Amino acid sequence: MHISPLPDAAAPPDPEGGLGALSTDRGNLPLDAVDVRASITGLVAGVEVTQGFRNPFDVPLEATYIFPLPDRAAVTALRLEAADRVVEGVLKERAQARQDYDAAIAAGRRAAIAEEDRPDVFTMRVGNILPGERVTVRLTLIQPLPYEDGQATFRFPLVVAPRYIPGTPLDEPAAGDGTAPDTDAVPDASRISPPVLLPGFPNPVRLSISVDVDPAGLRLTGIGSALHVVAESGDGERTTVRLQPGERLDRDFILRLAYAPQETASLTLVPDEDSEEGTFSLTVLPAGRHRPRPRDVVLVLDRSGSMHGWKMVAARRAAARIVDTLGTADRFAVLAFDNVVERPPRLGPSLEPGTDRNRFRAVEYLATLEARGGTEMLAPLRDACHLLHDSGTRDRVLILITDGQVGNEDQILADLLPRLRGVRVHTVGIDQAVNAGFLHRLAQAGQGRCELVESEDRLDEAMEHIHHRIGAPLVTDLRLEADGLRLVPDTTTPARLDALYPGVPLVISGRFHGRPQGGLTVHGVAADGSPWRQSSTAVVSSNRTVASLWARAHLRDLEDRYLTSGSDDLERRIVDTSLRFGVLCRFTAFVAVDSRVATEGQTPHHVVQPVELPSGWTAPAAPMAAAYAGPMGAPGAPPVAGVPAAFPAPAPAATSGAPMARGPMAPGSMPRFRLPGARRRSSSELDDLRQRLTEHLQRLTSTPTPDQAxxxxxxxxxxPAVQRLEALGTDVDPLATLVADLQAVHTPLDAAALQGLWDRTIKILTEFTTQAPQEPRPRRPFWKRTP
Incomplete structure (x- = not known):
């Protein structure tokens, strides 16, 4: 099998060391090996990730490692191995797992805990590693391989890139051990900001990756790799791909598997072994051609400092290609952002027709953009939604081009979800260590597609895919109908069915009750307006991975729903689903505790494993981490934090949030966990929302005649404000009623109706903004709940 590699890097790091390359006789950092062994069968991969930790010091050690995993993977098991001991991990509610881990460390027993902080960012803590001892932690996961345009992709991330952290720092102990302080916009920033190795640091981790590929009846026609690999033919059609030695953990590992096109749909039913329920998985493969319709397209381009270098070049090219696909019947706008939002100066503030002149002006502007400033992403996405709110029957499309390196993903999604009704969102991620978790979540929320580009060389291929996606879909208004199969309500994922696009299968999964029989039919509306349907008859299977993959996707839907509700009932449902199906989520954790005491009365020294700077990123202006070695090999001070050159401090601007702040964590801080949907409620946030409502009221009262705009x-x-106020414990019934009344503004109103709505609006806002402030209802964060 021929492997198509990417071009070599221009200049590999100096293997002999560099500034800060301190070491001891036994090494210099606790993590010394990462081994990834994957087995791909058809369009599903089973993966075992092994992390080896060694204590190079003369005292017991506790190591923390912030690392990535594929955002769609289901983590189903953890195993701790040390000396002659093997301990299987147990999945527990996160608060209980932390309590068990902390108690074990205090008692001198070895322990490990794995926690999820983002769909693709995890934290491993391993405690009471004896001097000179090596401890191994194994994680087992299952991940689906996305299949589009005849190509399946196995992507395994290897490094958590630095992320822009907006907001005001919180005046309380840090939630984690990272370098960024927690803020009101990212209350767990210290959990997703690992220290970064100095440039030139010798390769600290031995990396090995092997992937066994079994087409499982599909016809494999080629393999492409984003790292240097060799392929070995196995029995029959099997192929084993191995990573060449010497690679660093500084970019995503990618295999693209070219399969011959598939033409049939399928429905698989997998009954449970211990209940009267089961899991179904339906794959719908569209056929036909889309019919172009007039579109309103807003292109949002990230020009922040992290886009420096080839990423900015690729982003400009991608944006220009998208603009060139527009026709005169389309309308469009271009927004470029860092810590401010800018538009092409020769185009107007609203949507402009896609004429040759306007497209030329947009492309001319795009060619001038350079990377700079911070990544204040929420403001331009809000502006884009506002531009698209009144498009009538036209297709509304929002396209975001970015590396996605922000820490406030939850804040952005919670704010945008109510604004995305009727807006289709496509995301284009450009980076060798892209924030795929966030970009997939945003695209799914907008019922669009996500395309990831890891090199400028692959941009042309990716743009062909993007061109098909931003056109009108083949089928819209999808709904699922069961025929003889009893579906369990509110278990279907995706929760909102996507449209169907050329070359992109739609996978729908969920739970059923009773006998595994019958079929499913997907109904929709074709591009020409005619009814569309596709039916599938069930095939019963014993493949247990189907339930795990459904559980992971369903948990992700529930967690995103939690962002806007913060409901205790929903929280309980998330935990119960995670524990029942044995799949890790943000509300649970795997913990392994050895029953044997390893140390007596010694508090282990805590070390945070620094990570590589992602390949192609600008070197830090100040060190984000130094090696952990003090006199005679004893543990030294915490890493020195710094601001990478890729993130220069932005100038003050009238945008939401604040410049990214990075700094050392307070020594001895106890890690905790916060999710924005359940974070500490700040009275300043309530005051800010009241102030902004007051500003809207002042605009209304200063306008002589009612203005529908x-x-x-x-x-x-x-x-979105009503949802935030409700989460803060404020009575929002009058405002919720007003929101319902204001839906009428999307249709033409006569003078009398507009005047009546105008007067009611002013009355409700006046009463709300002048009433005495309420104390927020105390709400116990879920991570502090007594198990």
Whole structure:
């Protein structure tokens, strides 16, 4: 099998060391090996990840490692191995798992805990590693391989890239052990910001990757790799791909498997062994051609400092290619952002027709953009939604081009979800260590597609895919109908069915009750407006991975729903689903505790494993981490934090949030966990929302005659504001009623109806903004709940 590699890097790091390359006789950092063994069968991969930790010091050690995993993978097992001991991990509610881990460390027993902080960012803590001892932690996971345009992709991330952290630092102990302080916008920033190795540091971790590929009846026609690999033919059609020695953990490992096109749909039913329920998985393969319709397209381009170098070049090219695909019947706008939002100066502030002149002006502007500033992403996405709110029957499309390196993903999604009704969102991720978890979540929320580009060389191929995605879909308004199969309500994932696009199968999974029989039919509306349907008859299987993959996707849907509700009932449902199906989520954790005491009365020294700077990124202006070695090999001070050159401090601007702040964590801080949907409620946040409502009220009262456009602006703000106010414990019934009334502004109103709505709006806002402030209802964060 021929392997198509990417071009070599221009200049590999100096293997002999560099500034900060301190060492001891036994090594210099606790993590010394990462081994990834994957077995791909058809379009599913089973993976075992092995992390080897060694204590190079003369005292017991506790190591923390912040690392990535594929965002769609289901983590199903953990095993701790030390000396002659093997301990299987147990999945527990996160608060209970932390309590068990802390108690074990205090008692001198070896222990390990794995926690999820983002769909693709995890934290491993391994404690009471004896001097000179090596401890191994194995994680087992299952991941689906996305299949589009005849190509399946196995992507395994290897490094958590530095992320821009907006917001005001919180005046309380840090939630984790990273370098960024927690903020009101990212209350767990210290859990997703590992220290970064100095440039030139000798390769600290031995990396090995092997992938066994079994087409399982599909016809494999080629393999492409984003790292240097060799392929070995196995029995029959099997192929084993191995990573060449010497690679560093500084980019995503990618295999693209070219399969011959498939033409059939399938429905698989997998009954449970211990209940009267089961899991179904339905794959719908569209056929036909889409019919172009007039579109309103807003292109949002990230020009922040992390886009420096080839990424900015690729982003400009991608944006220009998208603009060139527009026709005169389309309307469009281009927004470029760092810590401010800019538009092409020769185009107007609203959507412009896609004429040759306007497209030329947009491309001309794009060619001038350079990377700079911070990644204040929420403001431009809000602006894009506002531009698209009044498109009538036209297709509304938002396209985001970025590396996705932000820490406030939850804040962005919670704010945007109410604004995305009727807006289709496509994301283009450009980086060798892209934030795929966030970009997939945003695209799914907008019922669009996500395309990832890891090199400028692959951009042309990726743009062909993107061109098909931003066109009108083949089928819309999808709904699922069961025929003889009893579906369990509110278990279907995706929770909102996507449209169907050329070359992109739609995978729908969920739970059923009773006998595994019958079929499913997907109904929709074709591009020409005619009814569309596709039926599938069930095939019963014993493949248990189907339930794990469904559980992971369903948990992700529930967690995103939790962002806007913060419901205790929903929280309990998430935990119960995770524990029942044995799949890790943000509300649970795997913990392994050895029953044997390893140390007597010694508090282990805590070390945070530094990570590589992602390949192609600008070297830090100040060290984000130094090696952990003090006099005579004893543990030294915490890493020195710094601001990488890729993130220069932005100038003050009238945008949401604040410049990214990075700094050392307070020594001895106890790690905790926060999720924005359940974070500490700040009275300043309530005051800010009241102030912004007051500003809207002042605009209304200072306008001599009713203005429907001002009511539209108010509605855009009120919908997410009501959800935030409710989460803060404020009585929002009058405002919720007003939101319902204001939906009428999307249709033409006569003078009398507009005047009535105008007067009611002013009355409700006046009463709300002048009433005495309420104390927020105390709400116990879920991570502090007594198990």
């Amino acid at each position: 001002l009511l539209v602006d108010l509605l855009q703000f009120l919908e």
